[in-house]
Amino acid sequence: MKKVILSVSAMLFVGAVSFAQGNTSSVSQLGDNQSSFVDQFGGLNSSKVDQDGSTNSSKVYQGILPGSYAAMRNSADVMQNGKLNVAFISQSNQDNEAFQNQLGNENNATIWQDQIAGAPLATQGGDWASQIQTGNENMATIDQGTSGNEKPVGPSVFSPSQLAAAAAVPVPFTPNSDNYAIQTQNGDFNVAYASQGGVENTSYQTQTSSGGESAGDGNISNHYQYGTGNMASNTQNGNQLLNDTLQIGVANSATVTQNGMGHAAVNFSYGTANTIIVNQGN
Template structure:
């Protein structure tokens, strides 16, 4: 009878040694709340400085999570009424949320799988507090990376990735920006940079190896809609900051510009640059290996492109005001 008892004791000791969770919570201020639930071998850290902040963490497996909500020593206003939620299941996932200065911001991260990384940084420090920042990150699969930087207030972002080794980055400055990234498949790449206020960027990619990068800088009320369904479609560049004179993806400078792009197929490459006000581009592609470059410099220009089939090439350059171009390739 001693041998079974000894085996049970060894198994119990082994499970105790490997299932070690670590949680560290530090709160300064009033009416802060923190809830951490861990199953497996996870590490969690919560630090809240200010008042009425709430942090919720739920981890299963072997993951790392950190929530930081701080206000002191950066501006005169404490962080307050922020809410951060982290849900992780799997192995080797890392989630980080950091909300600073003015409050009322909301951040949520959910990761299922292995080796995913999610990072949210939200700040609302300039002048009087603006509207809250809101951020959602959802990743299911392995090796995905989602990064969000929001500066000032009133910005909204959603990043959703399903598959493996997808990459998404959103950078928002000023106020009133909205960005949505949806990627389903493997090894897709999306970037949206919004350096002025009241910009809208939507990227939806389904397939493998697709690239979409958008830049909106200066002015306001610019809008970009990118849809890519298939494999190895390209509306941008890796890295997103490189070769801006050619493969800039979609680049808008000015006010009230609009780009709509839909690609279905494989190995399509399309690039758009708008510099001015009230310019419009619409691209609709079904096929493989098609490409186009559309440049607009001026105001109230309109360019439309339809490509059906394979291997079509188009270049449209509009310089001046109120120009119109319509290209149909079959």
């Protein structure tokens, strides 16, 4: 095992590149306008990033060149405290874990977990992604499955003809399966987006208030799933909430729960034996 440990205070940029498998990287930064970049090849790698300050950026790439290295069972954990921070994690190919925790306002968190066809030990899925954001005007994005799940497009919430059944779908939604996406946002005017392609994937989104109250205002939830036996669950508490759920395939299920006033839920399923349940209350 090769081990790379970085501990940095008040530096502008930190980079770590690991080529063998089973590497460990640790980055700690204190201050504003910091950047960190971690690149890990192969599998069984772990990366931990801790940034305290504002306008910081963290990028973690694990499972680089999956056609040359068996990429699996990587783990990335990013913690950011401050505002206007950006966290990005990209993992290929299977049984990976990604965690992002942001405390503050106007932060952005993104996790990509994609399987590459033809890569060794690459095509089973089994990835886990978790995001927690506390504050206002934050954005959380999770993409699990093959690249290109970022549908639908267009300025409106679905239609015409539900954006032509999500542009006729050739989102390659196999062979990915058993992925989990969990997004929790506490605050107002936050946006959560989850996109999954494959079989028996699960997505949970919860949006509430950060002040210890039960309600958060102006939050937006988006679920897009393609394939078979996928499940989407959304819980929102507050006022002027919006949920969009799109599922294409067979035997998918969606549950939307909105408590408060002035909500909108737009749900569309295309295929066979899909189920949508919407609960709205004041």
